[in-house]
Amino acid sequence: xxxxxxxxxxxxxxxxxxxxxxxxxxxxxxxxxxxxxxxxxxxxxxxxxxxxxxxxxxxxxxxxxxxxxxxxxxxxxxxxxxxxxxxxxxxxxxxxxxxxxxxxxxxxxxxxxxxxxxxxxxxxxxxxxxxxxxxxxxxxxxxxxxxxxxxxxxxxxxxxxxxxxxxxxxxxxxxxxxxxxxxxxxxxxxxxxxxxxxxxxxxxxxxxxxxxxxxxxxxxxxxxxxxxxxxxxxxxxxxxxxxxxxxxxxxxxxxxxxxxxxxxxxxxxxxxxxxxxxxxxxxxxxxxxxxxxxxxxxxxxxxxxxxxxxxxxxxxxxxxxxxxxxxxxxxxxxxxxxxxxxxxxxxxxxxxxxxxxxxxxxxxxxxxxxxxxxxxxxxxxxxxxxxxxxxxxxxxxxxxxxxxxxxxxxxxxxxxxxxxxxxxxxxxxxxxxxxxxxxxxxxxxxxxxxxxxx
Amino acid sequence: xxxxxxxxxxxxxxxxxxxxxxxxxxxxxxxxxxxxxxxxxxxxxxxxxxxxxxxxxxxxxxxxxxxxxxxxxxxxxxxxxxxxxxxxxxxxxxxxxxxxxxxxxxxxxxxxxxxxxxxxxxxxxxxxxxxxxxxxxxxx
Numbered sequence: 387x388x389x390x391x392x393x394x395x396x397x398x399x400x401x402x403x404x405x406x407x408x409x410x411x412x413x414x415x416x417x418x419x420x421x422x423x424x425x426x427x428x429x430x431x432x433x434x435x436x437x438x439x440x441x442x443x444x445x446x447x448x449x450x451x452x453x454x455x456x457x458x459x460x461x462x463x464x465x466x467x468x469x470x471x472x473x474x475x476x477x478x479x480x481x482x483x484x485x486x487x488x489x490x491x492x493x494x495x496x497x498x499x500x501x502x503x504x505x506x507x508x509x510x511x512x513x514x515x516x517x518x519x520x521x522x523x524x525x526x527x528x529x530x531x532x533x534x535x536x537x538x539x540x541x542x543x544x545x546x547x548x549x550x551x552x553x554x555x556x557x558x559x560x561x562x563x564x565x566x567x568x569x570x571x572x573x574x575x576x577x578x579x580x581x582x583x584x585x586x587x588x589x590x591x592x593x594x595x596x597x598x599x600x601x602x603x604x605x606x607x608x609x610x611x612x613x614x615x616x617x618x619x620x621x622x623x624x625x626x627x628x629x630x631x632x633x634x635x636x637x638x639x640x641x642x643x644x645x646x647x648x649x650x651x652x653x654x655x656x657x658x659x660x661x662x663x664x665x666x667x668x669x670x671x672x673x674x675x676x677x678x679x680x681x682x683x684x685x686x687x688x689x690x691x692x693x694x695x696x697x698x699x700x701x702x703x704x705x706x707x708x709x710x711x712x713x714x715x716x717x718x719x720x721x722x723x724x725x726x727x728x729x730x731x732x733x734x735x736x737x738x739x740x741x742x743x744x745x746x747x748x749x750x751x752x753x754x755x756x757x758x759x760x761x762x763x764x765x766x767x768x769x770x771x772x773x774x775x776x777x778x779x780x781x782x783x784x785x786x787x788x789x790x791x792x793x794x795x796x797x798x799x800x801x802x803x804x805x806x807x808x809x810x811x812x813x814x815x816x817x818x819x820x821x822x823x824x825x826x827x828x829x830x831x832x833x834x835x836x837x838x839x840x
Numbered sequence: 841x842x843x844x845x846x847x848x849x850x851x852x853x854x855x856x857x858x859x860x861x862x863x864x865x866x867x868x869x870x871x872x873x874x875x876x877x878x879x880x881x882x883x884x885x886x887x888x889x890x891x892x893x894x895x896x897x898x899x900x901x902x903x904x905x906x907x908x909x910x911x912x913x914x915x916x917x918x919x920x921x922x923x924x925x926x927x928x929x930x931x932x933x934x935x936x937x938x939x940x941x942x943x944x945x946x947x948x949x950x951x952x953x954x955x956x957x958x959x960x961x962x963x964x965x966x967x968x969x970x971x972x973x974x975x976x977x978x979x980x
């Protein structure tokens with residue numbers, strides 16, 4: 387299976403060529419051509435909006451399957467903080483981890499451990515950056531937001547906190563421990579993230595801020611869900627007990643599963659948590675124009691509700707949030723009974739990214755500024771001449787996008803059904819003019835009509 | 841070479857749509873592949889000027905001329921004019937009405953902020969006639 391730059395894919399057979407996905411895509415990456423949707427690789431952020439919007443389920447994410455576990459002598463599953471909340475009582479955290487392991491993993495780790503380490507490592511960096519006047523800083527935990535910034539807000543790349551996402555940190559620790567304990571080589575251990583998010587799959591092939599990812603595969607929560615659910619039905623609390631030593635995360639790490647959790651764990655006072663990609667764009671717009679002066683840290687999640695609202699989750703995000711609180715409460719109680727943290731997160735040091743994040747110039751109209759400028763001018767002119775209904779019938783999300791496609795040579799003005807109608811009316815009236823002229827020449831009485839020549 | 845010209849109307853006391861002209865200009869610049877810091881400087885400078893026209897000038901006009909190497913932004917209003925330009929250029933000096941201040945505007949950073957972000961700026965103002973602010977941002 388080839389994984390391209392983005393994981394969201396179209397099933398052509400199911401696609402009806404309607405306008406639902408093109409209308410919702412935040413970067414205008416989708417067009418309907420010849421009755422089928424097409425995704426522009428360079429513009430797709432893997433946000434999953436189209437997966438949610440498609441009433442025919444023609445959009446899905448290409449993720450890794452359980453077959454890929456066979457490639458490794460040892461496998462470890464990484465449980466996203468949002469995984470627990472997919473399952474309600476009587477499921478507990480160790481039960482969910484046990485049921486996950488029983489699918490066929492040799493071990494499990496909590497991504498929330500990585501979140502705890504991230505918070506401790508990033509806090510001093512954030513403090514120093516704020517002292518240098520770099521506010522507001524923007525979380526880099528959501529890969530969709532990072533890619534959005536690279537494309538639409540490249541001026542904000544320097545505002546991103548340059549540390550690996552919690553899942554990468556957890557993957558590294560899990561591998562190190564497994565090598566130590568098993569004596570296997572690092573590459574013999576397969577690390578699989580059980581993820582709510584298609585963009586995390588793409589981030590394995592195209593890592594953020596690093597040349598390689600620590601993760602070997604990404605499996606959708608929705609694919610693991612039926613097996614975990616079945617496992618939970620027959621699981622007893624005692625069977626789950628051997629996973630008690632795997633509960634290494636704090637309540638604050640588990641809280642990262644929903645919007646606001648990260649900001650709280652970073653303990654920045656003047657923070658803002660924004661969720662939903664369209665809301666995120668509105669806030670980034672404010673930051674770019676320096677209109678957000680009283681905020682030090684921005685936690686931005688592309689999905690409404692945060693990761694529990696991810697396109698690959700199963701549970702409704704509101705009920706998931708309510709359940710997540712119960713898991714957090716249980717983690718707090720557990721911590722209260724443990725004098726020392728199982729995992730001393732503050733003993734781990736992190737190094738910042740070693741790769742520079744480059745802007746993505748997919749929105750640029752031409753490599754030459756003057757040519758781009760002319761195209762922009764032409765685009766505005768064409769857009770002004772279009773009906774402005776943004777109906778989407780041409781296959782572009784709105785009239786301005788059609789104008790852009792025309793300028794780029796990817797569409798023509800008659801793709802607009804209103805323009806086409808105008809054109810047909812013009813041609814028809816010219817035809818009728820010509821017919822009259824012809825009749826005059828032939829000296830035929832136009833009132834006699836056609837087909838009446840008996 | 842002939843510049844590409846964009847024109848926008850700025851409505852007086854319209855806080856809800858404040859910044860629409862500068863955000864449209866930013867949209868245009870962001871399609872050209874310019875250095876992000878250039879786009880940012882242009883957007884901030886124009887936003888401040890647009891706001892001045894909206895709050896103090898009772899609305900006005902914005903004209904953006906994009907050349908191959910620079911953008912020229914002209915914001916003009918027919919408002920009361922600026923009695924003391926030197927004073928207006930000082931950080932923190934503001935004559936914004938309470939309404940504007942309550943909304944977080946009018947901190948007296950407008951003109952100083954434009955000056956900080958522009959490569960060149962010019963203020964032409966006449967009491968009772970209005971103000972025209974010209975901002976130049978070079979691409980390199």
